[in-house]
Amino acid sequence: MLAREQDETRLRDALRRSPVVLLIGARQVGKTTLARTVVAPGSPNYFDLEDPVDLARLEEPMLALGDLHDVVVIDEVQRRPDLFPVLRVLADREDRPATFLVLGSASPHALRQSSESLAGRVEVVELAGLGPTDLGGDTATAWLRGGFPRSSLADDDEDSLRWRGSYVRALANRDLADFGMSLPAATIERFLGLVGHQHGNLWNAAAVARALDIGETTARRYIEGLADALLVRILPPWHVNLGKRLVRSPKVFYRDSGLLHALWGVGSHDQLLRHPGIGASWEGFAMEEVLRRAGQARAHHWRTSNGAELDLLVEVAGRRLGFEMKRADAPRLTPSMRSALADLDLDHLWVLYPGRRRYRLAEGATALGLDDLLAVDRLDDLDEHRS
Ligand SMILES: Nc1ncnc2c1ncn2[C@@H]1O[C@H](COP(=O)(O)OP(=O)(O)OP(=O)(O)O)[C@@H](O)[C@H]1O
Ligand SMILES: [Mg+2]
Structure with missing residues (x-):
């Protein structure tokens, strides 16, 4: 199914179940467009809080909202957090x-x-960007440009990169102020760039703080701000008490590969292929496609002090699944994977790679081409017995 069709189904299901549905997503990811498929914009049931007319209509919210039937949309709710207690009533x-x-x-x-x-x-309901399935299966473009519709659907790579450049400037100049980031825009842009260098690595607040001459607490507050803005994913470490020494730092990832590439100044496939961060970029891209299919599952990474690690651990329907992302032609089972399988008591380990063939690596471990993952809507649908 197309990612957007799936999002619409998830949204409609949630609206059937719950009196209030919160549709969240990064700026420009397509929230308003999706909501308008449920309620037409001209409808009296549609309130855009960035529109002064709609704001005025909500002067007395209990009266304005109390008489409405069916689905009522309130867009840009962060402008009026006082509406939440009204919604509760x-x-x-x-x-x-x-x-x-x-x-x-x-x-x-x-x-x-x-x-x-x-x-x-x-x-x-969390809305991610468009995925490869929305681009007719063009995984390379989805990876290069990321999932913001204006970027992924741009006429060419140049326009796409230009749009992402202006997106970054808007974040630094305006949008991130809502998340408590009050440093000058140029400093925020440098911060975004430094996070780009740490993409896929353990978060190192001290290094960022030193580079920007800010306090470590500020650096930490800022990375949390990026996570709150749904731009960055902070992947916490998995703790199990095995008497092994575990690495306790989280890993940081840009959720959108296109945004990451813009921060790297990478605008074409050729540039991406030459970039030293290509492996980390692919890992983040593949990981987001896994998590898109994982529902509300909590995600972790795992690393021991003697070098064993697992990129991603998710618990889905009571089962513990491990994912390793390997940008390689034909990944093999490594000692690190062996210890993840044993120590974490995984129900299955999937080793995702860009190839096409699915093959068994060991008892409970399978190499899986990214296309096979993209073909399923939910992780539950991955068949562990097929090979
Ligand atoms: N499914 C889609 N197909 C094509 N274009 C889309 C799609 N969804 C959104 N867009 C385009 O992407 C841009 C951003 O979409 P939209 O305004 O819905 O995002 P948003 O998340 O509401 O953004 P903001 O946070 O700034 O309000 C718009 O130009 C819109 O036309
Ligand atoms: Mg919007």
Whole structure:
């Protein structure tokens, strides 16, 4: 299924189940476009809080929202966090005349007020960018340009890169201020670039702080800001008490490979192939395609002090799955994979690589071409017995 079709299905299912659905995603990822497939923009049930007319219509929110039926959209909810307590009252009406679809560009953690006042009434749907399936299976372009529609669907690679460049400037000049980033735009841009150098590695706040001459606490607050803005994924370490010494730092990834490439100044396939970070970039790209299919599963990485590591550990439907991303022609089982299988008690280890063939690596471990992953909608649908 196309990623967007799947997103629409997830959204409609959530709207059937819950009185309030929070649709979140990075700026420009396509939230408004998706919401408009549910409620037409001209409808009295559509409120865009960046539109002064709609803001005025919400002067007395209880009155304005109380009489509406069916699905009501509130776009850019972060402009009026005081609406959340009102939504709670409206969500608790017994006959539930209306369901609220609330859009925002921040994680629920950042929209703290929402999760607190709407506890038990809200379902979160997270929107990622367009994927390779949305580009007719053109995985190379999806990887190079990332998933922001204006970037991935641009006429050519140059236009795509130009759009991402202006996106980065808008983040630094304006959008990230909402996440408590108040340093000058030029410094924020440098921060974004430094995070780009750490992509796929253990997060090193001290190095970033030194380079920018800021405090480590500020560097930490800023990386959390990028995570709240749904631009960066902070992958925490998996803790198991095995008497082994574990690495306790999180790893950091840009969620969007195109954004990462723009920060690297990489705008074409040739440049990407020559870039020393290509392996880390592919790892992040493949990982996001895994997580897109993992539902709300929590994700971790794992690394011991003697060098064993696992790129990604997710628990799906009570099963513990490991993923290793290897940009190689025909990956083999490594000692590190062996110890991940044994020490983490994995139900299955998938070794994702860019090739096409699926083959068995060991008991409980399979090499899987990325195309095979892209062909399933959910990780549950990966058949461990096929080879
Ligand atoms: N499925 C899609 N196919 C093609 N273009 C799309 C799609 N979704 C969004 N776009 C385009 O991407 C751009 C951003 O989309 P949209 O405004 O829906 O994003 P958003 O997440 O609401 O952004 P913001 O956070 O800035 O409000 C728009 O130009 C839109 O036309
Ligand atoms: Mg929008």
